[in-house]
Amino acid sequence: MPELPEVETVRRHLACALSGRTLERVRVRRNDMLKGGWRCRALEQELTGLRVGEIGRRGKNLIIELSGTAVLLAHLGMTGRLCVADADAPAEEHTHLIADLCDGRRLIFRDPRRFGHLELCADGRVDDSETLRNVGLDAMAGEFTARRLGEMLAGRTAPVKAALLDQRRVAGIGNIYACEAMFRAGIPPEARCGELSDEQLRRLHRAIRRVLSEAIAAEGTTIASYVTGAGVPGGFRERLRVYGREGERCRTRGCAGVIERIVQSNRSTFYCPACQR
DNA sequence: ACAACCTCCTGGGGGC
């Protein structure tokens, strides 16, 4: 499930394998994987012949700069994969875009569950795109401070965890890292936004930055399908302290707690009742 | 404005 660390891992891989290459032949298979009103044929024509420049990221979105002003935006949803493969690699099901590159390899966008999408901004005004117009401050950006986090949560009654998942405020945190950050900050899952103390806000901000940094260094977390650019599982799974660990012992030294699971906004929340109070 | 649902989709796992 690509959250910020997994998307950052993909970004770094594409920066090596894709930047500087020209898209020589492009095939797009499904209109319903495209945003911004694009259709397959028009997108194929628009992309053909463009050269890939820098590759950026905001939250869980990849920002692929192309020749001229064009920018290709990609969201990987739950099961999306954007990778560069050898041209003779076997074709896989659920492949929605194939772009043959000038170096004989090919860019592939594959997404079995189809929660992801692509969008081309021909004029490069990405802030106006469907993909990014509702995406807030990247969780690893320098401007994301404990003070900003406090402003985002002030006066609201929703559970803190639900607010962390809301990409319009801080972008990049999904269910796994929301659970892990809440655990590290020692904040109980039912805590509401407006009732956090300044000390709790500082702890939560630091926990978010640390868990994301560590996960980026480990090339992300693999639960089901995600693999790094090199095609191997991310290394953070074994370092998860609560996510997916219902019924197991808390890993905090000296803690006798057992990890529990509850459902919040239709999502599983894992937590340690002893550490988070 | 905000919060609490619901919906889309497929692969994998559990139960019978």
Add this chain to the structure above:
DNA sequence: TGCCCCCAGGAGGTTG
């Protein structure tokens, strides 16, 4: 062994 049902969740939409 096989089949059916349920579950996972990002994000936009709808309802209250």
